[in-house]
Amino acid sequence: MKIQAAVTHAQGEAFSIEEVTLAGPKANEVLVKIVAAGVCHTDAVGRDLGVSPYPIVLGHEGSGVVEKVGENVTSLQAGDHVVMSFAHCGQCENCLTGHPTVCSAFNDLNFGGRMDDGTCRLHQGDTDIHTFFGQSSFGTHIVAHERNVVKVDKEVDLELLGPLGCGIQTGAGTVLNRLKPEFGTSIAIYGCGAVGLSAIMAAKIAGCQQIFAVDVHDSRLELALELGATHAFNGKQVDVVKEIQAASSGGTHYAVESTGVPPVVRQSLNALRPLG
Structure with missing residues (x-):
């Protein structure tokens, strides 16, 4: 045809x-x-x-x-x-x-x-x-x-x-099927596109107490808060690692990095707590 x-x-x-x-x-x-x-x-x-x-x-x-x-x-x-x-x-x-x-x-x-x-x-x-x-x-x-x-x-x-078929199952699946965060733990999501926002919703479902959303677009951060994020940081405006460490008593238990941008990858690692 x-x-x-x-x-x-x-x-x-x-x-x-x-x-x-x-x-x-x-x-x-x-x-x-x-x-x-x-x-x-x-x-x-x-x-x-x-x-x-x-x-x-x-x-x-x-x-x-x-x-x-x-x-x-x-x-x-x-x-x-x-x-x-x-x-x-x-x-x-x-x-x-x-x-x-x-x-x-x-x-x-x-x-x-x-x-x-x-x-x-x-x-x-x-x-x-x-x-x-x-x-x-x-x-x-x-x-x-x-x-x-x-x-x-x-x-x-x-x-x-x-x-x-891809973005939503990637973000949600990373949290629910791979990380499997314990109830009351903290997680940071870097990049609030389809993958990151899906990870935020999954973290909410999993019962994470602190869900940090990181992006450089305020509109995406606003949506992240609507979907379950407890904190939202614009990487162009604040020191993301410093802010997350201060709010999470030294760093998050988990992180999902969805941008593939090397400086952001480093942020996601640096903002983890020991054993995170």
């Missing part, structure tokens, strides 16, 4: 809305009409840093409605509302023990540009258009394996759900 998609033809090139051909779903795959897609920093990395082959359709936080299912699909049917997430093999030791985020084939399946059978579903003429995270949600339709498609409640607005 013919669809519209944002194609990146070479490293660093701008997205170009173009007509491409999407092959139908094979066994264990589904065709989804995209309703919305989040835009993540990883999409910018895919465009600018050459982590995947070109040409490519990026996008990995898609939500939509199932239009068609391939053979052997048992968990989904046409009309289901779904969110797409990362691809994983479902067969390695890590996948079989409930840890698909560290699938042994994670890099190949998400950044290698092809589906798990080694082929592409997107084409322009005779040219393969590569896939990102097993979905390429910067298009009007996608084909994905049912493993990385999750059914959601039809009563929830699909336009809000795309970031569940």
